Amino acid sequence: MDKVADKSEVQSSHPDPAFELLGLGIGLRNCHFDHILAEWPEVDWFEAISENFMDSGGRPRWVLDQIAERYPVVLHGVSMSIGSTDPLDMAYLAKLKKLADDVSARWVSDHLCWTGILGLNSHDLLPMMLTEEALDHVVERVRQAQDVLERPLVLENPSSYVQFQKSTISEPDFLRALCDATGCRLLLDVNNVYVTCFNAGTSTSDYMKAFPFDRVVQMHLAGHQHCGTHIVDTHDSPVCDDVWQLFRTAWQKTGGAAVLLEWDGDVPEFERVHAEVLRAQAYIDDIAPLPEQMVPQRRKTTTSTPVDFLVPNVMNDSRIQIP
């Protein structure tokens, strides 16, 4: 493990002054709306899923506007499909730009992945074949996206369950080259590193050694499900110890990246989610973390990239007026 630096020293040495040192944030979820509006909890910042608010003319967008008045907000997308060979969706990008401007998004992120082709969307973060052809393709699209968004794009390393026979570039090297060519920044998800490396049988240590930490402005933490032969990135449980140790090492190397906890399946009460991300402070400060709080396990299925948390409970806000 790297020598742990003092937090204030680390923060002052953050290499990218264009990006704020936001602290410890939480992924904004529909089921927490009422709690946040009622309590205005002491959270450093929120990350909102872009696609949930880009077209919203209802309560979700109203809630986001309220939150954006009081907290820093970052937008995190799941459908830009920057790696797809379909044309970039320029209408999507225009809506994203408007939303980012409206809520003063500190930055806009998505994933190094493709989500669909031929006009279809899998709503999954599908893996890229990492080749020179793919790098040229993604470089061109990141440039286009950044031109529309008028800000650097922040891209996240996804969890992966396959490795392509024809890939010729490692993921860290691909991301480094992408950043060099476009000026984009990175969102390092240490849980995704852990999942991808376990499934591929590769070393997290080698991955981290090659990773361009100087481009990282944000980190993600999340839980996963270990299935024995493989790990599925389920975002439905606390962060495991191995991932916390990866986080401890990686965060110091980033020089103070913003930290965000994703909890998307069986989402517990807000306080429980908040408590989980606050545990990160102990790893940042290199002190013993508080014991993990128990979370009831309810989920019946082990699904990668859960997205059902994106679907609002419309039934709760509906009534019938009997004459």
Added chain:
Amino acid sequence: MTADGGSLSKVQRWMMSALIAPGRVDGESVTETFLPGAQLDAASCLGIYQRSYIIRLRICLMGQFPATLHALGEDLFCDFADEYLRTCPSDSYTLYELGRRFAAWMEENRPDRDLHPEEREPWVDFMIDLATYERMLFHLFDAPGHEGKPWPSIQTPDNELILLPGLVLAQFRFPVAWYYHEVRAGKSPLYPAPVQQLVAIVRKDFQTTTFPLSPFHFRFLTSIQRLGSIDAALEEMALWCGRSLADVQSSWIADVRQGWITAGFFIRRNDQD
């Protein structure tokens, strides 16, 4: 650069097809495309994506159609959902559009579609109507609304009132709104008998409310929507029902006007976007 014909495009087309129609993928192409994982062969690695694809979207459909799920039961709903997702894969960046074609797909694929309409199973009609109603509610939940803008009062003259742009008028063959809200209340309603249900659905203060309507009121609101004028609609209703205009106007003022304004059926003409 264009990837048309390139290996990147080719592998993405192949993988998308492998997700939507997993049965069509041959083992040789899988091992040619992917390395084996640490403890799984290449096909099993791909299988993680294939299983998650359908489960993930099926759960989303369940969330968008909770009453249809209740009515069909989980097993049958999942059968319908899986087939729907195979034949109508998502074509939007937003999951909110996932259920857009579900009711129409049910209609096109009903098991008794080759029978004469009078010989068809009524429960299928009920499911189609229920799914249609749920989609309307889901859409209205996040559609542009009038929140944050002023609402008219009962003093606002009729000629300044127009229907709320998002107001939905719908007719069903079954009392689906009743059924839906019984499920919402945690009850287990039985399939209702067929009976025409006419409704207006309105969103005010982010609350979506369904108002069952009489045939007369439904026709009146439809006229307002079509003509853009309460006065013109009153005249049309008077002609249609063979009553005097004064009688119809009196009924409008005494029986429904205040209630509909308070419920959010109308906005002021000058307050529309």
